[in-house]
Amino acid sequence: MLPQAALQDLERALGPRAVLARAQDLTLYEYDGSIEKSKPECVVFPRTTSEVVAAVKTARAYDLPLVGRGAGTGLSGGVIPRAGGLMIAFSRMNKILEIDYENECAVVQPGVVNLDITRAVQGNGYYYAPDPSSQKACTIGGNVAENAGGPHTLIYGVTTNHVLGIEAVLPDGSVIRVGGKEFDRPGYDLVGLLTGSEGTMALVTQVIVRLMRSPEAVKTLLAIYERPEDAAATVGDLTARAVTPAAVEMLDGVMLRMVEEATHAGYPLDAGAVLLIELEGLRETVEEQLALVNEVCLANRAREVRAAQSEEERALLWKGRKNAFGAVGRVSPTYYVQDGVVPRTRIADTLQHIYKVSEKYDLQISNIFHAGDGNMHPIILFDPDDPEQTARTKKAGEEILKYCVQAGGAITGEHGVGMEKNELMPLLFTDDSLETMERLMRIFNPDGRLNPGKLLPTGKGCMEIRLPPAHYRSTEW
Numbered sequence: 372m373l374p375q376a377a378l379q380d381l382e383r384a385l386g387p388r389a390v391l392a393r394a395q396d397l398t399l400y401e402y403d404g405s406i407e408k409s410k411p412e413c414v415v416f417p418r419t420t421s422e423v424v425a426a427v428k429t430a431r432a433y434d435l436p437l438v439g440r441g442a443g444t445g446l447s448g449g450v451i452p453r454a455g456g457l458m459i460a461f462s463r464m465n466k467i468l469e470i471d472y473e474n475e476c477a478v479v480q481p482g483v484v485n486l487d488i489t490r491a492v493q494g495n496g497y498y499y500a501p502d503p504s505s506q507k508a509c510t511i512g513g514n515v516a517e518n519a520g521g522p523h524t525l526i527y528g529v530t531t532n533h534v535l536g537i538e539a540v541l542p543d544g545s546v547i548r549v550g551g552k553e554f555d556r557p558g559y560d561l562v563g564l565l566t567g568s569e570g571t572m573a574l575v576t577q578v579i580v581r582l583m584r585s586p587e588a589v590k591t592l593l594a595i596y597e598r599p600e601d602a603a604a605t606v607g608d609l610t611a612r613a614v615t616p617a618a619v620e621m622l623d624g625v626m627l628r629m630v631e632e633a634t635h636a637g638y639p640l641d642a643g644a645v646l647l648i649e650l651e652g653l654r655e656t657v658e659e660q661l662a663l664v665n666e667v668c669l670a671n672r673a674r675e676v677r678a679a680q681s682e683e684e685r686a687l688l689w690k691g692r693k694n695a696f697g698a699v700g701r702v703s704p705t706y707y708v709q710d711g712v713v714p715r716t717r718i719a720d721t722l723q724h725i726y727k728v729s730e731k732y733d734l735q736i737s738n739i740f741h742a743g744d745g746n747m748h749p750i751i752l753f754d755p756d757d758p759e760q761t762a763r764t765k766k767a768g769e770e771i772l773k774y775c776v777q778a779g780g781a782i783t784g785e786h787g788v789g790m791e792k793n794e795l796m797p798l799l800f801t802d803d804s805l806e807t808m809e810r811l812m813r814i815f816n817p818d819g820r821l822n823p824g825k826l827l828p829t830g831k832g833c834m835e836i837r838l839p840p841a842h843y844r845s846t847e848w
């Protein structure tokens with residue numbers, strides 16, 4: 372229960388219009404894109420770093436758990452205040468503070484929406500490369516916390532490769548600034564450490580992001596297959612032929628039909644799978660690669676390869692991909708998105724396993740994923756009002772993730788561990804490794820009040836997971 376005095380202190384420091392504490396207002400902040408729920412006791416909306424510091428100091432004074440919130444599009448329950456307490460929502464810290472073309476970077480507040488950076492600089496031939504499919508809504512603070520990926524991170528890397536500096540508030544109210552506009556600084560790489568720390572170490576209040584120059588040429592292809600395994604084989608073959616497309620996305624037959632009916636992107640309704648392949652770079656290189664990609668797709672039994680002939684056609688193909696989750700929502704209002712990652716050479720058998728899990732648990736599972744990264748996203752449709760089906764859904768998800776680990780992969784490719792998969796961490800890490808991570812987290816967050824119960828296993832009620840069969844544990848790099 373939030374003490375009245377804490378509420379008054381917050382209202383004094385941030386103003387009454389920046390504080391929510393009524394039950395009906397808090398309902399909006401009890402969930403994200405995952406399937407868990409828990410309400411905060413209070414939400415504040417700071418506009419500046421000093422207001423964040425004031426809120427954090429109040430939380431400290433009243434021993435309240437704390438969690439930072441971006442847009443709430445997270446898919447692993449990272450933002451859910453499972454211990455209640457104070458939520459710091461960054462939606463009003465949404466300014467691009469500086470665009471520095473000479474140094475090819477921008478300084479932004481954490482609540483800036485990902486796509487807004489590209490919108491602000493594209494007129495000058497620049498863009499911000501990490502493009503999660505949620506980029507119209509998700510924020511840079513959330514992207515940094517989750518080390519977000521996206522279709523185009525295949526060639527340019529994920530968020531950590533595009534963050535040069537971070538300003539952050541620690542749970543004791545101190546402010547740190549790490550990194551900067553230059554490419555390398557001495558000392559420990561705290562920018563790298565904080566990026567992907569899932570809001571458990573610090574609250575990010577400013578970010579210096581790298582800007583990239585827009586490529587000279589872009590070509591987008593749709594390769595259509597009868598069988599998903601042929602599409603999967605194409606992905607590995609492309610790398611073997613030394614082609615790294617900017618993006619390789621895959622949709623299986625079930626997904627294709629849902630997406631096409633909702634978006635009319637021009638995807639075939641009768642195919643087993645499609646690959647959406649994008650090439651970018653210098654005009655001559657792209658033309659050369661286009662011919663090679665065409666050849667590799669056909670050699671892997673693509674029944675047709677279509678190249679977008681105009682910017683409109685290209686945008687339409689991407690519209691299908693980027694609005695896919697909404698398309699699933701038309702068929703089933705609730706679904707569970709998984710996020711395992713496997714080596715590219717294991718995509719085909721992992722897909723087969725997913726289809727077997729679908730049959731075993733009698734659940735509809737569709738697949739849309741970043742195939743170039745081996746980052747699988749099986750989407751399990753279920754009815755949350757049916758507890759037995761919900762339990763089956765969670766079991767099916769866990770079985771798929773365990774298969775990914777056995778295949779030499781991991782339990783998350785980009786959505787983070789959050790509270791959804793923290794008890795599965797021992798499948799990947801030894802006790803010594805997990806203890807080292809915990810010690811590191813405690814340097815920043817000594818009493819664990821910042822985003823408690825996330826990322827690291829709590830060890831509650833999961834002995835079978837705490838003591839995994841030896842073959843699950845990845846001991847090799």
Ligand SMILES: Cc1cc2nc3c(=O)[nH]c(=O)nc-3n(C[C@H](O)[C@H](O)[C@H](O)COP(=O)(O)OP(=O)(O)OC[C@H]3O[C@@H](n4cnc5c(N)ncnc54)[C@H](O)[C@@H]3O)c2cc1C
Nearest residue numbers: 441442443444445449503504510512513516519520570575
């Ligand atoms: C339709 C859809 C498509 C998606 N596609 C992708 C994709 O292609 N790639 C991908 O990587 N993800 C994807 N996601 C997942 C999600 O969008 C990302 O994880 C994103 O980075 C979350 O950003 P957010 O602003 O919504 O953060 P939130 O969900 O609000 O928070 C996520 C985590 O970040 C922490 N956090 C937020 N702001 C701060 C801050 N300022 N300081 C410290 N911690 C903070 C929170 O505490 C929480 O732990 C998708 C989600 C949806 C719904």
